[in-house]
Amino acid sequence: MKEQYQKYFLDILKSLIETPSPSGYTFHVRNLILKELEEYKSLGEVKVYKNNGIEFIFNSSKTENRRAICSHFDTLGLFLSHIETDGMIRLDMIGGYPWTAVEGEYVKIHTMDNKTYTGTILFHKASTHIYGSSYDQEPRKQDLMYLRLDEKVSSIEDVNNLGIFLGDFVSLDPRFVYTNSGFLKSRHLDNKTGIALILTMMKQIKEQNLQNKIGHFRCIFTSGEEIGKGANFVKDLDELLIVDNAVVGKTQNSLEDKVTICVKDSTGPFDYSFKKHLINMSKSNQIDYVLDVYKRYGCDSETVLKLGVDVRTALIGPGIDASHSYERTHIDALTHTFLLMINYTLGDAVKEHCVE
Numbered sequence: 001m002k003e004q005y006q007k008y009f010l011d012i013l014k015s016l017i018e019t020p021s022p023s024g025y026t027f028h029v030r031n032l033i034l035k036e037l038e039e040y041k042s043l044g045e046v047k048v049y050k051n052n053g054i055e056f057i058f059n060s061s062k063t064e065n066r067r068a069i070c071s072h073f074d075t076l077g078l079f080l081s082h083i084e085t086d087g088m089i090r091l092d093m094i095g096g097y098p099w100t101a102v103e104g105e106y107v108k109i110h111t112m113d114n115k116t117y118t119g120t121i122l123f124h125k126a127s128t129h130i131y132g133s134s135y136d137q138e139p140r141k142q143d144l145m146y147l148r149l150d151e152k153v154s155s156i157e158d159v160n161n162l163g164i165f166l167g168d169f170v171s172l173d174p175r176f177v178y179t180n181s182g183f184l185k186s187r188h189l190d191n192k193t194g195i196a197l198i199l200t201m202m203k204q205i206k207e208q209n210l211q212n213k214i215g216h217f218r219c220i221f222t223s224g225e226e227i228g229k230g231a232n233f234v235k236d237l238d239e240l241l242i243v244d245n246a247v248v249g250k251t252q253n254s255l256e257d258k259v260t261i262c263v264k265d266s267t268g269p270f271d272y273s274f275k276k277h278l279i280n281m282s283k284s285n286q287i288d289y290v291l292d293v294y295k296r297y298g299c300d301s302e303t304v305l306k307l308g309v310d311v312r313t314a315l316i317g318p319g320i321d322a323s324h325s326y327e328r329t330h331i332d333a334l335t336h337t338f339l340l341m342i343n344y345t346l347g348d349a350v351k352e353h354c355v356e
C-alpha cells in the first residue's frame, strides 16, 4: 500500500472502528460508508438494502463475469435484556464470544432518544477485598455478569427516567491504538479492517482511473454477518471474494503479518478453482500469504450459498490475533491483503481448474 493510501486507510479505519455498530444498530456506520461512497458516484451505482447492507456497482450494464469483494461492518456488542429492582442492568450478547473477553470493558448504552451513557461490564463478585479467591474460581456466565452504569440509580424507575430501557444497544469501547512498531490493537478489527481496505481500494481505482479495467465489479458492505444475516441481498453474481479476519493462534497457520487464503471454514471447503486462482496470483505478485483452515468460523459466503446463489466464493483476510476479544494485527498483514484484493480486482475472471 503506497504511503498516501496507507494514511487514508488508517484514518478511515479509526473512524469506522470508533463508530459503534453492534449487529442491529449499524445505521451510523452505514451512513459513514455512504458518505465515503459519494466520492465515487460518477463511477457507479449505489444500492442500499433494508438490513443496512450496501452495494457499489462499477460498470453495472456489463453482464459477463460479474465479480465482487465483500466485507461486513457490523460487530459484536451487547443488548440490555433486564433491569433488576435495584437498578442493576443485565445483558445479552450480540455475536459469539466468552464473557471473559469483555469482563472489565468500558461500554456505552445507546438509548432510543439518542442519548449515550457510559458503564463497565463486571463480574458480580468483582472486588477481591470482599470475595477473595472465589473471584478466580467461579465461571463467567450471563447471570453472574452485569453492567455498572455511571449514574446514581437504585431502582428500575431511576434507570428508565434516564431514557434507558430494555432493548437498548450496548457497544464496547474499541480502544484503538496504532503502535510505532506497526501493530494495530483494537476491538472490531473484525471486520472494520475489511471495510477500510475496500474503501482504500476504491480510492486507488478512482485516482488511477482503473474503473474501465474491472468490468462488472461490486464492492459489497454487509450488516449482520455476526448474527448470520449479512449478505442476504446478494444475487446474480459469478464470483464473490470475502475479506474477513484470519484467525491467529497456536493451532493456526495464519500470522499477524500475512494475508491468509482460507481453504475451509466450519461450513466446508471454499471453491477449488477460486483458491487456485488466488494462490497463483499471490505467487506471481510477491504477496506474502499462508493457507489456513478455520474450525469455528462462518462468514458471508455461508449466507449467500445457503440462499442458493450460483456463485464461486473465496475468503481472504489479514491475520488477527485474539479474534472476538481485544484484537491485534500488523500493518504488513493489511498491506498484503490489500495487494491480493487489488490484484484480484484488476485481474481476469476465475477459470475452471479441476479438469486440467
Ligand SMILES: [Zn+2]
Pocket: 072, 190, 191, 225, 244, 245
Ligand atoms: Zn468477521
